[in-house]
Amino acid sequence: MSLFDKTEEHxxxxxxxxxxAGKKIICQTCGNDAFHYRDALLDTAMASFFGMEWANKRAxxxxxxxxxxxxxxxxxxxxx
Ligand SMILES: [Zn+2]
Numbered sequence: 001m002s003l004f005d006k007t008e009e010h011x012x013x014x015x016x017x018x019x020x021a022g023k024k025i026i027c028q029t030c031g032n033d034a035f036h037y038r039d040a041l042l043d044t045a046m047a048s049f050f051g052m053e054w055a056n057k058r059a060x061x062x063x064x065x066x067x068x069x070x071x072x073x074x075x076x077x078x079x080x
Contacts, residue, residue, distance in 0.1 A: 015065035017080035020073065024080050027064040027071075035062035037076070 015034035018025045026033050040059045042050065060076040063069070 018062060018077040019080040020075075020077040025062060025071070025077060027067060027069055029069045030064060030067040032064050032066035033080075034065040035071075036065055037062055039076075040072075 015036055017033050018035055018037070024033060025035065027035075038061050040061050042057045042059055044057075060073045062071045062073070062077065064071075
């Protein structure tokens, strides 16, 4: 099973700015504000690893366009 679901239409190839809970997301490592969005499918083992058996086994990840840091979210952040 692949971690990243490449079939999702809203996976973005273009780096965009995102916000969540009304706050713009800034990379904690390099301070960049542009991210690539991916849907991630968590398999059972991985969901267990994250203590997320209760979740729907989907997660949203943002990949910093500058340094590549991956940030995980349960819900897709809004496009800023
Ligand atoms: Zn970064």
